Amino acid sequence: MNEEIINIENIDKSFGEGDKLLQVFKNFSFSLHQGETIGLVGASGSGKSTLLHIICGLDRPDSGSVKIKGVDITELNYDERSQLRNTEIGFVYQFHHLLPDLTALENIALPALLAGTNHTEAMKNSSLLLEQVNLFGKENNTPNELSGGERQRVAIARAMSNNPSCLIMDEPTGNLDTKNVENFMTLLTDMVSIRNITLLIATHDTKVSGRLDRLLSLE
Ligand SMILES: Nc1ncnc2c1ncn2[C@@H]1O[C@H](COP(=O)(O)OP(=O)(O)OP(=O)(O)O)[C@@H](O)[C@H]1O
Ligand SMILES: [Mg+2]
Numbered sequence: 001m002n003e004e005i006i007n008i009e010n011i012d013k014s015f016g017e018g019d020k021l022l023q024v025f026k027n028f029s030f031s032l033h034q035g036e037t038i039g040l041v042g043a044s045g046s047g048k049s050t051l052l053h054i055i056c057g058l059d060r061p062d063s064g065s066v067k068i069k070g071v072d073i074t075e076l077n078y079d080e081r082s083q084l085r086n087t088e089i090g091f092v093y094q095f096h097h098l099l100p101d102l103t104a105l106e107n108i109a110l111p112a113l114l115a116g117t118n119h120t121e122a123m124k125n126s127s128l129l130l131e132q133v134n135l136f137g138k139e140n141n142t143p144n145e146l147s148g149g150e151r152q153r154v155a156i157a158r159a160m161s162n163n164p165s166c167l168i169m170d171e172p173t174g175n176l177d178t179k180n181v182e183n184f185m186t187l188l189t190d191m192v193s194i195r196n197i198t199l200l201i202a203t204h205d206t207k208v209s210g211r212l213d214r215l216l217s218l219e
């Protein structure tokens with residue numbers, strides 16, 4: 001069996017209190033191994049985004065453990081959690097969240113620069129990633145000078161900047177047309193399989209979930 005990348009054990013998570021208490025997770029456990037690709041599916045409001053935020057350390061469970069490569073992130077302080085997230089996890093949002101004043105090349109290099117990689121090396125790696133997502137020639141375009149599909153490819157390349165063990169995506173294809181969703185999934189599954197990266201995608205799109213190894217359905 002491949003190395004366990006993510007292990008979640010017995011987490012509880014509620015929002016609000018008293019009469020308004022909403023329990024999203026009760027005694028929920030699951031694990032992901034290296035190189036697996038998983039779709040997170042379930043109705044709107046079932047807790048997909050909440051789970052992704054908990055895995056990334058952007059939100060905390062009320063109880064239970066969340067381990068990334070054996071390290072329980074619920075026991076880390078803010079800085080330690082941020083550092084682990086930046087190096088081990090690449091996150092792609094529905095609305096890419098690229099920085100509007102930076103070029104495509106600079107956006108891709110940013111996580112590596114934040115992790116302390118020297119400038120020359122970070123830019124060189126960024127150029128390579130930019131070519132791998134088929135954006136050669138668009139280095140100096142800012143996000144508003146790119147199409148929706150191109151922006152989403154910059155966001156994938158940026159998420160790969162620090163060679164993460166896990167890539168997490170929340171509805172990454174919400175703004176793409178059918179043809180672009182297919183191209184996006186081909187590019188994505190090729191990139192993660194070459195690098196043996198674990199992929200977890202929350203999605204409502206069967207053209208996305210149909211291309212993954214297994215599905216985790218939340219109720
Ligand atoms: N910060 C918060 N405060 C209160 N309630 C919240 C908060 N975040 C999420 N919720 C509630 O928790 C439930 C799960 O939300 P979540 O965003 O995880 O759903 P989802 O499965 O991602 O839905 P969608 O498919 O619409 O994106 C929802 O009922 C939501 O209203
Ligand atoms: Mg969501």
